[in-house]
Amino acid sequence: MSMVIKERIKGFICVTAHPGGCHKNVLSQIETIERSAKVPTQFKKAVIIGGTTGYGLSSRIAATFGAGCGTLNISLERPPRTGRTASAGWYNTVAFEQIARNKGYFARTLNADAFSQATKERACEIVRSEFGDIDLLIYSVAAPKRVDETTGISYQSVLKPIGEQLTSKTVNVATRAISDVTIAAASEAEITATVKVMGGEDWAAWVETFLAAGLLNKNFKTLAYSYIGSPITAAIYRKGTIGRAKDDLEQTAMQLNEKLAASKITGAASISVNKALVTQASSAIPILPLYVSILYKVMKEHNLHEDTTAQIKRLFSQISRLEQEKTTHSKSHSQWPPLFRLDDFELNPSVQAEVSRRWNAVNEANLSDMADLTGYWNDFLGLFGFGRKDIDYDLEVEENLPLDLF
Known part of the structure; x- marks a missing residue:
C-alpha cells in the first residue's frame, strides 16, 4: 500500500518519517564519506549499538564506506504497518x-532491546557465526528508559538540573517564540534513574558479554559518545542529570580499559566528546535548541x-593516524586517548565568546540575525526524511519497507 506522507x-x-527522504539522507552521507580519502584502520568487523540515527548512523556509514567494515547493528526501531510509517531509524537502516x-x-540488524541480556546473548551468536570475533564496538544508545532485568524496576531518564531549579531562555522552533522556561531540580531518585539509563553500565555489559564469550579480537577497541558543552548549557546538561550520566560513562571507559588489560587484550575503551548538533535526542533538551541555533550561525x-558525518569522519581520521603511528614506531598497540575531543571547534574561545554575546542579546525581533533557526528547523525535519527539495511530498510512496532482520 502506498500513501502520502x-x-x-x-x-x-516528529511522529512520521518519509522513506524516500530517509533514503536520500543516508545516500548523501555515504557519498560524502566515499568522496573523502579512505581511512585505513585495523577495523573490519564492527558492532554498532544504536546505529540507526545521529552519531550512531554516521558511525556505521563511516565504518563501512570509509574503513571497509562489515557491521552488525543492534537497535530497537518501530517497523511500519499498513497506514502508519516506520520510525526514521527503520527507514535509515x-x-x-x-x-x-x-x-x-x-x-545486518538485530532489532531488539539493547539493554536486554537476551539481546546480548543473541548478538554473540550472530557474531560467532558471521564474524568469528569483532575488533570494534561503538555504543550510541539514546533511549529514554530501561528495565533492570534483575530487579524488574523500570528507570526513566530525566533532563533536569541538580541542586536547584533552573530558569533560562528557550525557543519554540516552529513558532520562533522565545520564552523563559523553569525546570525543577532533580530528585536523588531521578538522578539515579538517569545514570542507570544513560550512564556506562550497559556499555560495560556489552563489552563484558563479548569478552566472556571470547569474541573480542586481541586489538579490540570500543567507543561511546559524550558531550561537555558550553557554560550556557552547563546547568541543564553537564552539571545536570544527563551530565551525571556522562560522568559515569567516562568512568566506565577507565574501568573497561582495566578489564581489557587484565584479559591480555591490547585494546582500548575511549569516549568521543562531540559537538552540539540537531539530533532526535538533543531536540528534547530544554535550552539546547536556542543554543544550537546560535551556535550554528x-x-x-x-x-x-x-554535521554528524563530518564529525565522525574526523574521528575516524584521528583513529587512522593513531594506527599509522603504531606501524611507524613499531608499537605493540596504538595509544588511544581517554577522550577524543571533537568539540574543539565548538569550544573555540572566539566561537564561545560570540555565542555568549548573542545569547545575552537575542530576542524575537533580532532572532534571524543572531541565530540560524532556519538551519536548525531544516536539520530537524531532515532527521525524519522531510524538508528535502528533491522529494515531492505530495506523491504517494510505499511505507511498508521490510528489513532483513536476524
Missing part, C-alpha cells in the same frame, strides 16, 4: 543496508560547522 510534529518529535550489501559489505560564519 507529511511531517506530523508532536512536541519535540533499510537504505543503509540495501546500499551496503549492493557494494559487497556485510550489513556562529560556526558557519567562522567556517567551522560540522
Whole structure:
C-alpha cells in the first residue's frame, strides 16, 4: 500500500518519517564519506549499538564506506504497518543496508532491546557465526528508559538540573517564540534513574558479554559518545542529570580499559566528546535548541560547522593516524586517548565568546540575525526524511519497507 506522507510534529518529535527522504539522507552521507580519502584502520568487523540515527548512523556509514567494515547493528526501531510509517531509524537502516550489501559489505540488524541480556546473548551468536570475533564496538544508545532485568524496576531518564531549579531562555522552533522556561531540580531518585539509563553500565555489559564469550579480537577497541558543552548549557546538561550520566560513562571507559588489560587484550575503551548538533535526542533538551541555533550561525560564519558525518569522519581520521603511528614506531598497540575531543571547534574561545554575546542579546525581533533557526528547523525535519527539495511530498510512496532482520 502506498500513501502520502507529511511531517506530523508532536512536541519535540516528529511522529512520521518519509522513506524516500530517509533514503536520500543516508545516500548523501555515504557519498560524502566515499568522496573523502579512505581511512585505513585495523577495523573490519564492527558492532554498532544504536546505529540507526545521529552519531550512531554516521558511525556505521563511516565504518563501512570509509574503513571497509562489515557491521552488525543492534537497535530497537518501530517497523511500519499498513497506514502508519516506520520510525526514521527503520527507514535509515533499510537504505543503509540495501546500499551496503549492493557494494559487497556485510550489513545486518538485530532489532531488539539493547539493554536486554537476551539481546546480548543473541548478538554473540550472530557474531560467532558471521564474524568469528569483532575488533570494534561503538555504543550510541539514546533511549529514554530501561528495565533492570534483575530487579524488574523500570528507570526513566530525566533532563533536569541538580541542586536547584533552573530558569533560562528557550525557543519554540516552529513558532520562533522565545520564552523563559523553569525546570525543577532533580530528585536523588531521578538522578539515579538517569545514570542507570544513560550512564556506562550497559556499555560495560556489552563489552563484558563479548569478552566472556571470547569474541573480542586481541586489538579490540570500543567507543561511546559524550558531550561537555558550553557554560550556557552547563546547568541543564553537564552539571545536570544527563551530565551525571556522562560522568559515569567516562568512568566506565577507565574501568573497561582495566578489564581489557587484565584479559591480555591490547585494546582500548575511549569516549568521543562531540559537538552540539540537531539530533532526535538533543531536540528534547530544554535550552539546547536556542543554543544550537546560535551556535550554528556562529560556526558557519567562522567556517567551522560540522554535521554528524563530518564529525565522525574526523574521528575516524584521528583513529587512522593513531594506527599509522603504531606501524611507524613499531608499537605493540596504538595509544588511544581517554577522550577524543571533537568539540574543539565548538569550544573555540572566539566561537564561545560570540555565542555568549548573542545569547545575552537575542530576542524575537533580532532572532534571524543572531541565530540560524532556519538551519536548525531544516536539520530537524531532515532527521525524519522531510524538508528535502528533491522529494515531492505530495506523491504517494510505499511505507511498508521490510528489513532483513536476524
